[in-house]
Amino acid sequence: MIRRRGASAAAGPVAAAAPVPSVWLPMLRLCLLVCVPLAVVVAVAGAVIAGWGAAGSALGSAVLVMAFFAISLLVGHRFESAGGTRALRAFLVTYVVKVIGFGAVLVLIGRPGWVDPAWFVGSAVATLIAWQVAELAGFARSRRLYLP
Numbered sequence: 275m276i277r278r279r280g281a282s283a284a285a286g287p288v289a290a291a292a293p294v295p296s297v298w299l300p301m302l303r304l305c306l307l308v309c310v311p312l313a314v315v316v317a318v319a320g321a322v323i324a325g326w327g328a329a330g331s332a333l334g335s336a337v338l339v340m341a342f343f344a345i346s347l348l349v350g351h352r353f354e355s356a357g358g359t360r361a362l363r364a365f366l367v368t369y370v371v372k373v374i375g376f377g378a379v380l381v382l383i384g385r386p387g388w389v390d391p392a393w394f395v396g397s398a399v400a401t402l403i404a405w406q407v408a409e410l411a412g413f414a415r416s417r418r419l420y421l422p
Contacts, residue, residue, distance in 0.1 A: 296351055298347050301408075302348070307408075309408070316400060317332045331390040331393040332393045
């Protein structure tokens with residue numbers, strides 16, 4: 275219990291506010307709950323329609339997109355209590371490292387012969403859109419805690 279500054283002792287103690295729950299890990303869970311089933315469905319569709327190369331391409335690009343965005347949410351979780359400036363710096367550094375790192379991996383590895391470009395790009399775009407929609411829904415829900 276906390277006493278109000280300047281309040282008389284007769285006023286009694288005032289209850290402290292409960293800590294605000296973290297938004298980052300629940301949002302990560304929500305995004306994965308949306309995107310993992312989508313990736314599986316697209317990979318199965320790729321296997322049925324165009325073969326195992328399409329399935330692997332779809333699944334691989336979905337995993338890349340999910341990893342790219344999951345890293346940001348984990349950084350948000352890690353630095354949420356660090357204050358605005360430090361958290362923003364952490365996000366900026368993470369973004370630069372992710373873009374350079376993922377780009378370098380894709381350039382250095384090159385495109386394996388089994389990758390189907392259409393399924394790779396299609397799955398990546400579908401996963402990216404699903405992730406962003408889930409993230410928006412998660413943010414909207416977290417900002418309106420007073421709604422049932």
